[in-house]
Amino acid sequence: MDALLIYKFILCVIVFVISLGMAAYMTWGERKLAAILQDRVGPDRAGPLGLLQPIADGVKMFMKEEMLPTQSNRFLFILGPCLFMITACMTGAVIPWGSGITIGDVTYPMQIADINIGLLYLLGVVSIGVYGIMIGGWASNNKYSLLGALRASSQMISYEVAMGLALIALVMMTGTLSLGEISRQQDAGLANVVYQPLGFLIFIICAFAETNRAPFDLPECESELVGGYHTEYSSMKLGLFLFAEYINMFISSAVMATLYWGGYNFPFQHELGLEGNTLAILQTVALFAKIIIFIFIFMWVRWTLPRFRYDQLMHLGWRVLLPLSLANIFITGIVMYFLGKLN
Amino acid sequence: MLSEYAFWFLSFVAVFSAAGMIFSKNPVYSVLSLIITFFAVAGHYFLLGAQFLAAVHIIVYAGAIMVLFLYVIMMLNLNKLEEEKRSIWSKSLSVATGGILMLVLLAAVRRTDELNAIAAGEYDAAMGLTQNLGNVLYREFLMPFELASVLFLGAMVGAVYLSKKELA
Numbered sequence: 001m002d003a004l005l006i007y008k009f010i011l012c013v014i015v016f017v018i019s020l021g022m023a024a025y026m027t028w029g030e031r032k033l034a035a036i037l038q039d040r041v042g043p044d045r046a047g048p049l050g051l052l053q054p055i056a057d058g059v060k061m062f063m064k065e066e067m068l069p070t071q072s073n074r075f076l077f078i079l080g081p082c083l084f085m086i087t088a089c090m091t092g093a094v095i096p097w098g099s100g101i102t103i104g105d106v107t108y109p110m111q112i113a114d115i116n117i118g119l120l121y122l123l124g125v126v127s128i129g130v131y132g133i134m135i136g137g138w139a140s141n142n143k144y145s146l147l148g149a150l151r152a153s154s155q156m157i158s159y160e161v162a163m164g165l166a167l168i169a170l171v172m173m174t175g176t177l178s179l180g181e182i183s184r185q186q187d188a189g190l191a192n193v194v195y196q197p198l199g200f201l202i203f204i205i206c207a208f209a210e211t212n213r214a215p216f217d218l219p220e221c222e223s224e225l226v227g228g229y230h231t232e233y234s235s236m237k238l239g240l241f242l243f244a245e246y247i248n249m250f251i252s253s254a255v256m257a258t259l260y261w262g263g264y265n266f267p268f269q270h271e272l273g274l275e276g277n278t279l280a281i282l283q284t285v286a287l288f289a290k291i292i293i294f295i296f297i298f299m300w301v302r303w304t305l306p307r308f309r310y311d312q313l314m315h316l317g318w319r320v321l322l323p324l325s326l327a328n329i330f331i332t333g334i335v336m337y338f339l340g341k342l343n
Numbered sequence: 344m345l346s347e348y349a350f351w352f353l354s355f356v357a358v359f360s361a362a363g364m365i366f367s368k369n370p371v372y373s374v375l376s377l378i379i380t381f382f383a384v385a386g387h388y389f390l391l392g393a394q395f396l397a398a399v400h401i402i403v404y405a406g407a408i409m410v411l412f413l414y415v416i417m418m419l420n421l422n423k424l425e426e427e428k429r430s431i432w433s434k435s436l437s438v439a440t441g442g443i444l445m446l447v448l449l450a451a452v453r454r455t456d457e458l459n460a461i462a463a464g465e466y467d468a469a470m471g472l473t474q475n476l477g478n479v480l481y482r483e484f485l486m487p488f489e490l491a492s493v494l495f496l497g498a499m500v501g502a503v504y505l506s507k508k509e510l511a
Contacts, residue, residue, distance in 0.1 A: 120398035127406025138417050153414050157407060177473060
């Protein structure tokens with residue numbers, strides 16, 4: 001029991017460090033990718049290929065002067081970015097990062113908490129994630145920040161509905177809310193995206209909206225709102241907001257890979273003749289390859305598509321995605337009925 | 344033992360944040376205290392083994408309804424305290440309605456001892472799991488469940504109608 005506890009503690013630290021490391025190098029990746037898409041060079045001063053740029057940025061953020069607007073609410077102003085960062089880091093706890101690693105003769109699952117309401121936990125954390133932006137934006141006492149915060153909250157609530165309904169079709173099919181179980185089911189059968197292509201499409205669009213990424217980055221839309229909810233923020237408090245956005249992207253990529261694209265499983269994994277830890281490590285590498293592909297799509301879309309107008313955003317959320325996800329549930333139900341999978 | 348400590352901790356948090364919600368002068372602090380109360384109550388549900396209820400409580404109350412509360416408060420920008428002048432009539436009426444609610448709650452609490460005596464023997468820890476809850480809701484109580492959803496639909500239609508009155 002104690003060994004398990006120590007293992008879980010180490011796993012927590014590893015997941016936390018990897019989340020932060022991925023987020024740091026995603027900022028570098030984003031700038032490089034933007035540079036390639038716009039035919040520029042991008043960051044290349046710090047280290048080879050500019051690889052030390054995230055460290056330089058981090059040092060800059062920490063060294064800058066701490067600024068607090070005089071008319072702001074001090075406590076809430078600092079609470080905002082902290083909350084946003086905490087909720088961003090919380091989601092990693094339920095994701096299965098690999099099948100299981102064997103130390104001695106005990107196999108430990110590579111998942112911090114395989115709770116049987118994992119999907120609901122995920123939705124819960126996503127739904128409280130908006131408080132950081134709202135509180136920060138309101139406490140700044142600036143009308144641009146306030147508008148950004150209001151936009152963020154209404155956008156998050158609108159897209160959560162379609163996201164939850166897209167997941168319901170998946171839950172109907174898999175019959176479980178546990179992410180570990182969903183991953184294991186995809187080991188035996190095909191990846192869920194084969195059965196739920198529409199559900200995946202809805203989910204990825206909602207994931208873009210929930211992480212405030214372009215083309216849904218209305219809360220920080222610089223052409224209308226200066227910087228949106230983080231207009232008044234500087235130094236590492238701004239850094240936390242920006243950093244948490246990248247962690248959110250990383251985690252939602254991991255969620256999409258787990259729920260729809262087979263998780264840590266990869267094709268023909270049992271035909272390779274590998275077993276134990278070698279296979280487990282390869283599976284984790286496969287999961288991270290999938291995650292990096294999704295992160296690439298996040299960035300690719302940002303530097304390709306223009307931003308939505310606010311009414312278009314609401315129209316897409318309520319009049320397109322919501323009916324589509326309801327239809328998806330309906331079709332899933334009918335198909336399951338005719339295949340005799342309902343009891 | 345651990346769950347007993349957790350119970351006392353959660354109860355402490357719930358009671359104090361609920362008091363903070365009432366006594367706070369700033370509406371935003373009130374909303375934040377209420378969110379903490381919801382988290383504490385969700386923790387109690389977890390201790391009772393009602394995982395689904397706890398998760399849905401967080402998603403619906405803390406994640407959606409309180410966001411809308413906060414949204415409205417920010418929209419109206421109620422950050423300054425404006426003491427409303429109220430007549431003695433409206434004050435005494437609010438005291439009376441609050442007192443009646445208190446009476447109902449006390450009546451419910453008074454009977455918990457009897458209920459406990461029944462439940463203690465046949466308490467099923469797996470009762471609150473999602474699957475069991477679904478089976479009960481969709482097999483035994485399907486009719487009331489569906490009727491409740493019709494009620495919600497009616498409320499939604501009413502709200503849309505009221506907000507679009509000029510078009511009707």
